[in-house]
Amino acid sequence: MNINVIISPCGLEELYFINKTVVVIDVLRASNTIINALQNGAKEIIPVAAVEFAVKVSGGMFGGQTLLGGERNTKKIEGFALGNSPLEYTDSVVEGKTIVFYTTNGTPAIVKAKFSEYLIICSFANISAVAKILIKKKKDFEILCAGRNNTLSLEDIICTGYLIDEITNGKKNIPLTDSAKASLTLYKTIGKNIKKFLSETDHGKLLINNGFDEDVVFCSQVNSSEVVPVFSNNSLKLS
């Protein structure tokens, strides 16, 4: 089993993902919003790579069953029903609904990987459930970090390291690329206290400054869910 880590989708072609098993990680906050929405009964999430496309896609759907969700610069987008705070996606709001979803880094990363053979969403919340699936598959896979503005996001890298640690479980014979090695090392050194480090990341600090303290705490929960969102026919559903 080979594990490759992509620290940001920047510079990658969509066709790179053909035939690949891919895990997308966007800890703050898209992964957690998607997991929580499906946990709370949403029918599906349709990730889109542009706000304009979100409006277009939702316009063609039956009224009442579709919600627009997402953020730009951490804030809810004008005219959208929901932002990118996982806490907004309660069962009374999302049950049975299709959510067309746009975020700055997370949904473009998912859309870029749309040609993957198998594509799932991971965060600390479902890390053991994701690890179990990958161990069972016994196939090479890629971890695609959404990153931030084309660069590294410490929370995605550390979540990646945690996932690799769960999967390799101390085995030394699994070959690790530079970025996999970096992720594992960062998890083991500065990533053990998730709530603390998350609030000290660039993105964590920005969210806290914008009043999203509770989101940062929510996103630091580990193994609070068994939900593993799977991408198929352009939407994310329960596995």
Add this chain to the structure above:
Amino acid sequence: MNINVIISPCGLEELYFINKTVVVIDVLRASNTIINALQNGAKEIIPVAAVEFAVKVSGGMFGGQTLLGGERNTKKIEGFALGNSPLEYTDSVVEGKTIVFYTTNGTPAIVKAKFSEYLIICSFANISAVAKILIKKKKDFEILCAGRNNTLSLEDIICTGYLIDEITNGKKNIPLTDSAKASLTLYKTIGKNIKKFLSETDHGKLLINNGFDEDVVFCSQVNSSEVVPVFSNNSLKLS
């Protein structure tokens, strides 16, 4: 003093660098080749972002005083006088010469940062000399890692961490971004034995497989030079 680390030039605009102080790091091997060429008496290095451009630039120069150097896929380019092995750039070869230089990741990174107010080249070889200059300047600066194929290169990140460690010298009040924090942590954990980790990186292994073992050893030398190449008027010269 704020320190920002860019782990790969992917997705950045040239104009981003206007008014900035920038350190470019490409440990394997462009930084070391440039440092060694200037150390051994080369007049200047002209970094270019495309092979075709290298040929064009050198064509307009006086014969005999200009050499073409660089690599594609680690190997010397057909028709070029020199590859990207720092060991080739001896005094008898480069003294008094202008070298037009192309490499896969290093020179495109330098060219992308060409609008910087002040741009210098760093590797383990000149790390203390670079640190001294930046400490004296007392200005915010950016460390631009050349990276590899739009992603993280462990050797560039660890060299970055080493440079930050030299400059901050344990001071806690210097704010670090996510990528600066990651670099410093990786240097302190897996980066202390430079010769060993360098031979185990993705790029180090590739070079060794292609017969460039000696280059990897050469590039692991720390503070073997006082040369700090400075970019000005499209070429790199001694500071």
